[in-house]
Amino acid sequence: MRGLRRPRRGPHGARHAAVLLTPGATTTADGLRALVRAERGAMYEPARITFPSELPLTDVGKPDKKELRRRATL
Numbered sequence: 001m002r003g004l005r006r007p008r009r010g011p012h013g014a015r016h017a018a019v020l021l022t023p024g025a026t027t028t029a030d031g032l033r034a035l036v037r038a039e040r041g042a043m044y045e046p047a048r049i050t051f052p053s054e055l056p057l058t059d060v061g062k063p064d065k066k067e068l069r070r071r072a073t074l
Helices: 029-039 065-072
Strands: 002-004 014-018 048-050
Touching (some): 014 065, 048 065
Parallel strands (some): 014 048
Antiparallel strands (some): 002 014
16 A cells, blocks of 8 residues: 555545456455555545456566556546
């Protein structure tokens, strides 16, 4: 989960979660928000949740955070 800078959400920004589900798994954005609220607290609840079919990777195979941030602001 990465923070997007937005003044109305404080110094941590508006949280965006890009969730990659394993094949056959199902969930909803509301279900994930409820889980985060219960396990971590309301301040960690993402403002936006997306379910991409694949995560963008860097040349060394790590998740590309810059690309995820760019996609989240579209």
